Structures are given as C-alpha cells and as structure tokens.
Amino acid sequence: MMEFMEGSHAVAHAVKYCRPQVIAAYPITPQTHIVEALADMVANCHLDAEYITVESEFSALSACLGASAAGSRVYSATTSQGLALMFEVCFNCAGMRMPVVMSIVNRALGAPLSIWNDQQDSISLRDSGWLQLYAEDNQEATDLHYLAYKVAEDRNILLPAFVCFDGFILSHTYEPVDTLTQEQVDRYLPAYRPLHRLDSEDPMSFGMFASPDYYMEFRYQIDKAQKDAAQVISRAGKEFGEMFGRDYSEMVEGYRLEDADCALVAMGSICGTAKDAIDEMRRDGKKVGLLKMRTFRPFPEKEVRSALSGVSRVAVLDKNISLGAKGAVALEVKDALYGTQVPVLDYIIALGGRDVRKKDIRGVVEMAEKGKGDLFYGLRQEVL
Amino acid sequence: MTAAELIAVAAFAGGVFAQAFPAFGVERRGAPVQAFVRFDNKKVRLRSQIYEPDYIIVQDSSLIRDVNVFQGLKEGGIVIVNTEKALTYPIPPGVKVITIDATSMALKHLGLPITNTTLMGAFAAASGEIALPALEGAIRQRFSGELAEKNVAAAREAYEHVKGVS
Numbered sequence: 001m002m003e004f005m006e007g008s009h010a011v012a013h014a015v016k017y018c019r020p021q022v023i024a025a026y027p028i029t030p031q032t033h034i035v036e037a038l039a040d041m042v043a044n045c046h047l048d049a050e051y052i053t054v055e056s057e058f059s060a061l062s063a064c065l066g067a068s069a070a071g072s073r074v075y076s077a078t079t080s081q082g083l084a085l086m087f088e089v090c091f092n093c094a095g096m097r098m099p100v101v102m103s104i105v106n107r108a109l110g111a112p113l114s115i116w117n118d119q120q121d122s123i124s125l126r127d128s129g130w131l132q133l134y135a136e137d138n139q140e141a142t143d144l145h146y147l148a149y150k151v152a153e154d155r156n157i158l159l160p161a162f163v164c165f166d167g168f169i170l171s172h173t174y175e176p177v178d179t180l181t182q183e184q185v186d187r188y189l190p191a192y193r194p195l196h197r198l199d200s201e202d203p204m205s206f207g208m209f210a211s212p213d214y215y216m217e218f219r220y221q222i223d224k225a226q227k228d229a230a231q232v233i234s235r236a237g238k239e240f241g242e243m244f245g246r247d248y249s250e251m252v253e254g255y256r257l258e259d260a261d262c263a264l265v266a267m268g269s270i271c272g273t274a275k276d277a278i279d280e281m282r283r284d285g286k287k288v289g290l291l292k293m294r295t296f297r298p299f300p301e302k303e304v305r306s307a308l309s310g311v312s313r314v315a316v317l318d319k320n321i322s323l324g325a326k327g328a329v330a331l332e333v334k335d336a337l338y339g340t341q342v343p344v345l346d347y348i349i350a351l352g353g354r355d356v357r358k359k360d361i362r363g364v365v366e367m368a369e370k371g372k373g374d375l376f377y378g379l380r381q382e383v384l
Numbered sequence: 385m386t387a388a389e390l391i392a393v394a395a396f397a398g399g400v401f402a403q404a405f406p407a408f409g410v411e412r413r414g415a416p417v418q419a420f421v422r423f424d425n426k427k428v429r430l431r432s433q434i435y436e437p438d439y440i441i442v443q444d445s446s447l448i449r450d451v452n453v454f455q456g457l458k459e460g461g462i463v464i465v466n467t468e469k470a471l472t473y474p475i476p477p478g479v480k481v482i483t484i485d486a487t488s489m490a491l492k493h494l495g496l497p498i499t500n501t502t503l504m505g506a507f508a509a510a511s512g513e514i515a516l517p518a519l520e521g522a523i524r525q526r527f528s529g530e531l532a533e534k535n536v537a538a539a540r541e542a543y544e545h546v547k548g549v550s
Binding site for chain 1: 393
C-alpha cells in the first residue's frame with residue numbers, strides 16, 4: 001500500500017516487519033527518528049523485541065554482537081561519530097560472522113562538527129567486512145532492509161550488513177513509500193535459524209585468538225563470503241522482485257547508459273538528482289548516462305566493468321574522500337576498468353551537506369568533457 | 385515543517401506524487417525555518433532544495449525584513465503572507481501577493497497562534513492545486529477528534545476568505 005511517510009518512519013516500520021528480537025541503539029542526529037519510533041513500538045507492545053538502552057554506540061553494537069551470538073535476529077542504527085565509536089565492534093561482528101543489520105543514516109564526520117550528509121562514515125568502514133547497500137530513495141531504504149537480513153543470514157554468507165541512506169535528504173523527507181504487510185515480509189524473510197550460537201548445553205566460543213598459523217585463513221573466509229554474497233544478493237533481489245514487483249537482482253543499475261558518451265557513477269540519493277539532470281542534458285543532445293551503485297560491498301567489479309567499458313569517459317561523484325588519495329568509489333571504479341582505455345575522473349562533491357543541484361551535475365559533465373577532474377567540485381575560491 | 389507535510393499529504397491524497405522536507409538541521413518549533421514541498425504527476429527524483437518556487441508561504445511576516453522571501457520566485461508566482469497589516473515591501477513585477485491574518489484565525493479556532501492549517505487553507509484556495517476535501521482529509525489524518533475539527537474549521541475559514549478576495 002502506498003503510504004505518505006517520513007523516511008525514518010518508513011524504515012522503522014520495515015525493521016519492525018523484519019521481527020528483530022533484540023534492538024540496541026544510541027540516538028544520534030539524523031538517525032534519531034528511527035530508534036525513537038522503534039522504542040515506541042516496543043514500549044507499546046507493537047513489536048515483540050528486547051530494546052536495550054545503552055550509554056554509547058560502542059555498547060550498542062557490543063550488545064547486538066552478544067545477542068546475535070546468542071542466536072537472535074538483531075538491529076541497530078547509527079551514523080557518523082556514532083559509527084566511528086563502533087569501529088572495533090564492527091570488525092568483531094564481521095570476524096565472528098554475526099549477521100547484524102544496521103541502518104547507517106549517512107552523515108559527515110568531524111572535525112569540524114557537521115550533522116549534515118555525506119557518505120564518509122560508512123565508506124570509512126569499507127574494509128570491516130560488512131556488506132554495504134546504498135538507497136536512492138525511501139522505497140529502496142525500506143526494501144533494502146528486507147534484502148539485507150536475507151543475505152546476511154544466508155548460511156553461506158553470515159556477514160553483517162549496513163543499509164546506508166542519506167541523512168536528512170532521505171531520513172527527514174516525506175514521500176510515498178509502498179509498505180509491505182507483516183504477512184508479505186514473513187513469506188520473504190522467515191525466522192532466523194542460527195548455524196552456531198552460544199548455548200550452555202553445547203558450549204562454544206566466538207572470536208578467540210588465532211595464532212599466525214590460522215589468522216590469515218579466517219580473513220580469507222570473510223573475504224570469500226563477501227565475494228560469494230554477490231550471487232546471494234542477486235538471488236535475494238530477484239526473489240524480492242518476483243514477490244513485490246521491485247527487482248533488486250542487479251547490484252548496479254544503469255540509467256540511459258546504452259549509448260552514453262559520458263557515464264556518471266554515484267551512490268545514494270544524488271542518483272535521483274543526476275537522473276533529472278541527465279534527462280535535461282539528453283534533451284540538449286548530450287549523451288550522458290548514470291551507473292548507480294546499490295552495492296558497494298561486495299564491490300561489483302565485473303558489473304562495473306561491463307557497464308562502463310564502452311563509454312568515452314567516466315565521471316564519479318564521490319560523497320567521501322580518502323584523504324591523501326581520491327574518492328573511494330573512483331578508486332575502485334578505476335580498478336574495475338584497469339586495462340581498458342576509459343578515463344575515470346573523480347569529483348568530490350556534496351561533503352558536509354552541501355546541496356547538489358541539477359546545474360552541478362551538468363557542471364561535472366562539462367568538466368569531464370574537457371578532461372578536467374580529480375578535484376573537489378564547487379569549492380570556495382579563497383581556499384584555492 | 386508541519387505545514388509542508390500537510391500540504392504534501394493533501395497533494396498525495398489528490399493522486400499526485402509529493403515530497404516534503406525541511407531545510408535540514410534547524411527544524412525546531414518556533415525558530416525561523418524553511419521547508420519545501422514538490423509535487424508532480426510522476427515520481428519526484430530531484431533532491432536539491434527549491435530555489436525557484438511557484439508558490440511561497442510566509443508564516444511570519446516579520447521575517448521579510450531579514451530574508452528576501454521573493455528570491456527565485458517564478459513569473460506568475462503566488463506569495464501568501466500571514467500578516468494583519470497591508471504589506472509595505474516592494475513586490476516584484478508579475479508576482480501575486482495574498483495577505484491573510486492567519487494568526488487571528490488560528491487564535492479564534494484553536495486558541496493558539498499556530499497557523500499551519502489556516503495557511504494551508506489559504507494555499508489551497510490561492511493555488512487551486514489542492515481540493516478542499518483532500519485538505520480536510522490530510523488534517524484529520526494528522527490530528528484526531530476535536531483538535532482535528534478545530535483545525536478543519538480554521539482551514540475552511542482561510543480557504544473561504546482567500547476565495548472571496550482573489
């Protein structure tokens with residue numbers, strides 16, 4: 001049913017339908033509305049879950065890790081500094097193969113303090129072993145939670161997952177969302193059946209030390225699970241499409257790419273603005289398209305290569321910066337295109353909530369056509 | 385933000401796609417804030433703030449001193465200003481300004497100077513974009529019981545007032 005609701009509330013309802021048994025979270029802007037709504041549902045007996053109030057994000061994810069090890073389906077949500085405080089626990093969740101699902105309401109990292117959107121927070125955890133999905137709109141922000149649990153809990157994967165969506169731009173925007181029913185979600189996402197769990201009748205340990213003789217093998221297996229997740233995402237996304245009409249079988253999505261001369265690459269809500277800008281540029285005769293990345297981990301290397309190897313140039317819109325190098329998406333797109341002659345130009349854009357308009361997308365394309373790139377787009381002149 | 389949300393809910397109820405969002409990060413009750421609404425027959429994908437509006441609603445006319453509220457307004461655009469006085473500010477050519485004492489109307493119906501629903505009624509009448517039943521439906525969805533009916537009455541009076549003067 002199409003309902004008009006705030007992004008955060010749409011996500012909270014999707015999470016409710018996933019039937020998490022334990023929720024532990026610490027409120028932080030702009031994630032607050034999600035966890036407030038979930039706390040309300042638990043308090044009013046609309047959601048049968050244990051809601052653990054904690055004193056920090058470190059404790060929030062630690063509680064989730066413990067509850068997941070005990071065999072529960074768990075949920076958390078955070079952003080920015082909160083995610084930074086979870087850094088150590090993030091690696092532990094992946095290393096212990098706990099299928100925790102966490103919403104990342106993307107926000108810039110300090111200093112200087114910024115409550116506004118970019119994607120530096122989740123990108124900075126790209127090496128942690130968590131799956132990373134990015135939503136363009138509030139429909140995807142809700143749907144990707146169902147997909148995330150399905151993939152994370154797959155017995156061949158068992159990895160935690162971030163569902164990333166842009167803070168304020170999506171979380172605080174009201175728009176129509178097709179909400180599923182509990183019965184529909186139950187059919188798609190059956191109850192979690194843990195492969196291993198903490199059990200006093202059958203004791204076992206998680207995350208004990210590994211000597212140099214074994215550590216690398218653990219890391220290899222996490223990496224293999226990441227790569228195997230590509231197929232599982234594809235299968236789970238296809239099944240979602242068959243059941244509810246929205247197909248998420250492709251980890252990347254092309255928009256007017258078929259005959260494109262210049263291909264933009266982007267993740268998250270900026271894709272919507274880029275699509276409108278592309279339609280305008282197409283009307284002016286410019287052959288521009290977009291490759292939207294819905295999955296950043298695992299990195300869809302083959303899909304990126306096959307989608308982009310025919311274009312004349314690639315312009316990556318990076319809402320993050322690996323300081324001292326380039327934007328993280330551009331670096332990996334370049335890697336995927338290694339050996340082709342396609343130039344990849346990087347544009348660091350929209351950091352700390354700077355608004356992106358259609359004319360900015362056009363500006364990027366015009367620069368790319370002149371071969372000018374690898375820069376921060378739209379900087380104030382006084383710092384140059 | 386409540387006014388923006390209500391307008392978008394009413395537009396959505398009228399069968400179009402709608403999007404409403406605040407100028408992010410400063411949305412506290414009583415503080416000067418901006419909020420934006422887009423609606424269209426097709427899905428709204430654009431995520432930037434609105435720089436060239438078709439309509440502007442000014443909830444507090446004292447802000448006009450500090451902010452150029454007419455900036456970016458399209459030719460033929462409509463501005464609705466909540467004020468008890470006639471406007472003394474220069475109005476750009478091609479712009480239609482409608483003034484309404486929404487605060488007094490809100491005080492009369494709600495007993496509070498909260499003008500979201502009165503200005504929504506004024507907007508519906510001035511723009512023709514929203515039908516009165518959709519507007520009332522949106523109010524009843526947001527509020528319940530007596531409070532909903534008081535707000536419906538406030539919106540209706542503003543609607544009739546603007547229909548009468550425009």
